[in-house]
Amino acid sequence: MKKKYLILFIATGSLLLLSFQVFKSGSFLLQSSGIVIENYVEPDYGLGAGHIDSLLPFPEFKDGDRTPFDLWRYGGKDKSSFSNAELPMEWNAWLAFNQERKPALMHDIDAYMHSRYNFSQEAFPGVFMSGGRKKIMKGPVSRLPKGINTYEELANLSPEEIKYRDLFPFKPLAHPLASTAHMVFPDAWNKAHPEHVRMDLDHDYPEAYLPEFPAPMFLTTHKELGDVTNGREITFSNYFEIFNGLLTPEQLEGLKELLRPSPTGWFNQTTHRVTVEPSTGVACFSCHVNGHTNGAFELAPDSRPQLSRLRVGTPSMRGNYNMMQFASKRSIRSMDHFAEVEEYFDGDPAMMQQIGPRAIQKVVANRMGDFNAILDFPPAPKLDAMNQLIPEKATEQELLGEKLFNGKAKCITCHSGPAFVDDYLHDLQVERFYIGRPEGPIKTFSLRGIKDSPPYLHDDRLPTLDDTVEFFNLVLGLKLTKVEKEALTAYLLCL
Structure with a gap:
């Protein structure tokens, strides 16, 4: 039974009345006043009875x-928001620890991925x-x-039954080594750039389910x-030889x-690294190859x-000239701003100072944004000038x-x-289908040229467009x- 409490206290000469309801036994501390309210536990905020209690610390x-x-x-x-550049052991021990464990870890990662997917x-x-x-x-x-x-x-079952019976096949996909985390590059990239091969793990997706490498680049200006x-x-x-005479000097500088x-x-010159040898680090185009994506993943x-x-997963940079929001959850509002704050140090300026700042000044970020602003989508021969299918070129299925x-x-x-994007963040409330931590609002991503950008959803949990259609049909x-x-997938392949 809910209990209602009224509390009076005086702060800076004014009388403040607090009124709230108690849902379960426990206690609550009003830190600004030091008042402890007995028999109170945080409500579930609409997530369902027992939801909070079922999450693990x-x-x-x-x-x-x-x-x-x-x-x-x-x-x-967590205990702290901050990290530091000290390894948990000496460098030689760190190197041996990660190299010796990698085969067993990759075996377990592969087994887990195959338990979720039939590749x-x-x-x-x-x-x-x-x-x-x-x-x-x-x-x-x-x-x-x-x-x-x-x-x-499955789609004929209610979200409650799917959740109760633990039937949801589209649970989030985690970074397989989230303690260290950071960028994990696909095999095709590592073959061309062995300096980015990690000592501790490799990519968890088969190459067939990742974008082509290298991807073509299309410019709005040419x-x-x-x-x-x-x-x-x-x-x-080779960038100067390819683009000199095509770009403005400012765009060349941005590229x-x-x-x-x-x-x-x-990835750096210190011992706080996951590569055997020191490296010069990572460039924007290490993940966004040719202004697109190679399927590398990180942690937000x-x-x-x-x-x-x-x-x-790494989103494509194609078509950014027509988008108003960047980043998956934080709604960064311009390409130059995104270039300036690109989180090579995981949102920790203190770590940046220990390893060596990127030192991207605003004028440089503006030039990076200027080049980014002419990256076009790939051709879509079946679409007309208003992005509608041309009936003479499309099949009945499309x-x-x-x-x-x-x-x-309801895709529109x-x-x-x-x-094909509304420039908003949406909360799909997917936790309706499984007991888990809510992920909250995520940026809508463009569907133009979507066939070139597997796997799908922000965390790569959907390997194909068919999986994506099934996910949204259910959710x-x-x-x-x-x-x-099948018709919806056929249409998406036209975009």
Whole structure:
């Protein structure tokens, strides 16, 4: 039974009346006044009875300690927001510890990923990414829970039943070593850039389910050239030869800075690193290769404790000229601002000072933003000037998908306009389907050119577009048929 308390106290000569309700037994401390209220425990804020009680406190850890793969089960506060550049052991011991453990850790990571996904490597026939070299994987490959035979059967259950029976196949995907965390590069990148091979772990996704490398680059200022890279990775060594005569001097300067490596929290010249040899660090284009993405992932720098930080895949920079918000949760409002604060030190200026600041001045960030502002989307030959399918070029299935996109599937609610994005953050309240920590509002990402950017959702939990359609069909309660879901995927491949 709820109890209601009225408390009077005097502060700075004024009378303040507090009124609130008590839900469970416990106590509450009003810190500003020192008043302790007995028989009070925090309410569940609409998350459901017992929800808070079922979350586990984050475990204590040191850098390098293995962390649970199911970090969504944990919640709470850390002892401190700050970190430092001291390793938990001497360098030689750190090196040996990580190298010796890596095979067993990768074995467990691989087993976990295959317990969640059936990486069949089945591709759509005759469908390729924009560079024309890499096939697009078909899905869904997310494994259904035991006792559920089809996604249609799962979608007929209520969120409460799915949660109670622990049937949700789309739980968050954690960084597999969240204590150390930082950037994890795919095999294709590491093969070309062995200085970024980590001593402690490798990427957890098969190469077939990641973006093509290197991706083509398209410029708003030179559409007549198509892919201005001609299939090459843009590097510090070749950027001037490729772009001199195409860009303004200011844009050339901005591109140079996007290619210039800087020290980061774990890729640098000190012993606080995850590479065998010291390195010059990481450049913007180390993850955003050719202004796109290579599928590298990190932890979002916007929260503490460390283990509460959400895994984030690298988003494409294509089409940023038509977007008003950047970063997954913090709503950074300009490209130059994002370039200035890019979190190479995980949101910890003290760590930056210990290892060596990036020293990106505002004028330089502006030039980086200036180049970023001419990165175009890839061609979409089936779309007209208003981004609608051209009936003569589209199949019946694709036209049905467009109709669903703008109607029953509700995609247009968040994915509108020339970039297919509304520039808002949305909270899908996915915790309705499983017992776990709410993730809160996440930025809507553009769907233009989406076939080039697997895996999907902010934390890479959806390997294919088919998985993505199944996720939203379930989370939004759309009740799409199998035929409708396939049509929606066919339409997304046109964007």
